[in-house]
Amino acid sequence: MTVTGTWKLDQAVANDAKVYVHLPDHGAQTNTARYEVKTVSGWREKTVKQPGTGNRWVYIGTFRFKGNVPEVRLTNITTDGTGNQDIAYDAVAFEPGKWNTLPEIVIPKCNPDAPETEFIDNDMQKQPSPLGPAPLVLKAPQAPSSLFLNAPENCGETSQKGVRQCTAIDHNIGKYQAGSAQASSGWRQAANDAPLVSWCNEPSVTGYTLKRREGCHKLAVLTRWEKDGKTIGTAVFLVREETLLSNSASFEQRMFISPMSISPELGNVTLDYWDALCTANCSSSLSGSWSGLTTWTPAVDSHTASATRTFTWTKPTSGTSEEFDRGTILKFSAASPAAAGAVATKTPSWSFFDEIQCDNNLAVANSTGCVFAKHIPTWSASTDKYPPAAAYYWVMREGLASHPGSKKHGTPMHRLKDIKEQRKNCNTICNKTGTDAWVAHPEATPDDKGRVQCDEFPFAASEESGGQTLTNGGGCVQLYARQEPDDTWRLHEDENYNPPTWTEPCGRASMPGQDNMDAGRGPGLQGFYTKARVLNGKPFYIELPGYEGCTLTEVYVPRP
Template identity: 30%
Template sequence: MVDSDPAGVNTWGACGTTTTDGSFRFTFYADPNATGPGLGQYDAKADLHQIGGGYQGHFWYAHSRDTDHLGGDGGRMTVLGDWKLNGAVDQGQAAIYAHIPDTGAQVKDALYEIPSALGTAKVKISQDAHNNQWVYLGAFRFNDAAPEVRLSNSTYTGSGDDDIAWDAVAFVPGDYGIPKDHAVDLALPPVDTDSPNPDQADQPVTDQVTKPLVVDEEMGASVAAPQTVKESCGPVKDGGQVCFGRPLKKPYKIPKAAGSGKSARDTGVAPKLTAADDPGGAAGIADWCDDDDLVARATRTLVCENREVPVYYRKDGEIKATAYFIFQRLIELDGVNSFEEHFTVKPVSIPVDFAQIQLGIYEHLCDSPCTPVEADPSAWRGQPSWTAGDTHTAYITSGYTWDNSTAGQTYEFTPDVQINGIADPVDDETIQTVGYQWSLGGSSGFDVIRCDTLTGTASAGCVVPNYAPTYTFNAAKYPQAAAHAWLIQHEMPTSPGLESADTPLYYLPGGRDGDNRDEICDESGWARTNYDPEAMNSADDDPNCDEFSFNATYNSGGMPAELGGLNPVSSGSECVQTYAQMDSGTIHLRNLPGTVPSFNEVCGRSAISGVQNQGSMAAFSAGFAKKMRLMKKDAYWLDTAILGTCAPRTGNFVQCTMTTD
């Protein structure tokens, strides 16, 4: 126990004489202008008082002051109190408690500083809320140094009105499981101020369907499931019938070419979906779709799916012959109030049992206010008819328009197409099918198109809502923000926004008007309290509390569960707490002294450069969110664009050297 008085002082009460296990001292700061006769150099001494009360019947008090009221570092009215044990403690660790008297302690943001072996911990306490109580400040590692606590009357809100008190401090030695090294230590690369910003419009192609979040305000959050795939058959005529079968899950294996041991597809007899000299409708728009992959892929404004569909000829219910076609359907969202469909047909195998097969677009379907614009049959590039062994490509481009005349509207369309076919089996009459309807061949998850006329974007337009776009940090320019997000993505169980973990971020515009951020960065001046000035970009750079997951997401720790929050906490103190620290010329992201992460936290907050925090997200609202037409609950990914080369994980330690792409 270290009291505010030295040992042996008479308390003039039941406490007798004081006892203490260390020293307590004050530091004052001289006024350089106090040079005249009778002017004392230490003005703050006039504002320091002592009174009977508190622990062992004595404490000191002064008034809290910010820099405008002559406080601050080295301020002429600043008083710094320091409690220090006489020597080191067993096991090099101690829990610390501060006693708050029942009067003369009104300040709500008293900042206790504890110089630990891992850096100076800063603990903010409301003395006004803990009158006549012992308040736990935390447990800390000191190694061979004598434990020490400092308290100044300089606060961020002090106006010279509220009292701040120095009473007793208790040090309780023990093993508190505090590591000897930083639990989090990410060595960051130097800042590259010339690093160009990523092109947020350059989005990768994916076959991964990522739907917006579905939130039931009563039941919490859930992510929104398969339909029956049907074959389409024409009427039976004299026992003959032609059907479009269900799309194949794997490509049809053409019988082996004579003497080659390989299938005709492998030998080149049946070429790929689009040969270089015979392009389809995706050429120049979505070249990545011009392959044999039977899969739907998308970007935010393109959807392309390849399906291999069999055409059966049945006689008296028995399949007599089967032809195979690849249907490629590309939806291109390129207009303000319109979009296009490029439909390509490529035969894979037409046996000699068919004299001819003719295909054509019967009609397009789209719910109001979407209207199909049918192309004239003469618009086909390549004749949509094939004979046995024929391999030419045919494609046609059609359109859709939608009514964008009403502002503030959102529509979801599922554009569909029906394909008719006429088959001429050898030795049988011509048979017409009832048509192949795209939607009855199964749902890819990318079938829905969302169009809107919301005022947050420059004009009306459409996107693929089940495609999650990727926001990419400029990590070379803003490594502090990138490293903090990387830490939470890769070392915490929720992995927010990490595509490889399939855990998207879900957009919440405004973050409940900043309430999510206020929940995580819930202490006034938290970043300024815990930042390292040497880790800032410049002397004018103000520290920020960087919260991740972002406040404008349902993933934010500040988003309540009853409103659909996925990772709710009651305070930012429940998150992994880190700060940027300069150490021997290299900036590190480290856990705050006095905090030991469990690595089961669901959120993070970090005291980092304001320039880096704000710069890392500058392109989000200004460009990314608008270009991707992000709406409430939309999914998106975060690419931190920073990599960690890490030491083998031992216990709760993450020690990495970070590099940028």
């Protein structure tokens, strides 16, 4: 038999109310008590675990009533009921108030003459070190001849019987620079090649760092020679790879090599072999010859040698893209007869996986180009041109539990290029009929043509759109934008829907039509997709200048 308990307040509630249910210390056994609350937009459900310690009040949520009489009901039918547990019916309490969870942001008036933002490739992102032989762990300064004691290495037989050459790499180059008598004062001393990536020379840039089209990789390459199991000598070189991509099927890599230390027992050490592997449909060739001598004398030479390789995507078929793995092979030879012999190998000294992405006629019409796939570009929205929309994006990015598009939280959005899917998302979240249909808030400020439109975030053109998981936009945070008499703007909760819990996957706002059409899907964002070559399904962050570094609890005018 179904038993339904109903609680109804004796008066209407003007705005919102927090709702609490009381649970006794006995007879409260079910874990799936299904409370329903009648709100301005219909019945809302909240499942409560009734078992607990002692008599207590349990908060079940804040609901919007907007002049209606609050009503709560509870039935003894549960999703997992077997008829052997009690369900408790006790008191219900309402705490009226305007429980606005939105920060009071004073949004500047718009500047219609402000330019659209342009993508500038200046975001350096540190990457995990490329794979290779494990780095050395040095607990104290060591002489060159003892650098490899107990170090993990990659060893290979040379052409001379009994002689082996072992290699390790280490991205902590500072410990080899300190106290080194042979280290050069600069990376390019005596090298005539100009840099491909100017910022790679900065001491603060270490390890493997990428911009969208520029890469910098710094490491120490340590080579040890041994004969019959006994070390002959060691050499440590600083290696630097600069990679420059472009809107082309070809890209360049420039390598700079200089010595840190060479054991005198080795005699002169020569760069015997430099090669670079590239996965299928990618070729590599040396461009010209080495600049600077590729032979170094122990304790004397500190010069830098450099050379350039050109990589080419060999099958740039229109409408396709590829991600390429790359590997670098470095081998040295020593002049000492005791360490003579070359190593024949095609195993990379270190490798980059899925590092470079090239496309033809996908990101940009009638264009071929390459970017670093592991670099996540950032779109900077125009907070001057579209102030209410930009403020709304920031509030959603910071307030939603998923933080869509947040670099700080490492939660990028992903481009959705399919027009049909975009329309489906838009029609789902901005549904104009059916349950929780979107209706423009009467106090929302229209654009110059009198238009107020539904603006969703995350964007309909992203894989994070609420339309991917919801059946209508009622499950989003509901807001509207209103312009004040002094031409500044405010964001307000739309009281025609339930107040936000900030566990929602999306936002839905009544926004000036022009802001909605241009800010999140117009020339600024499309231009970013083009310049950063963001393909379908690929990640990107969103940045809101003037708001970055602020928190939702602050009351402020966005910084200029």
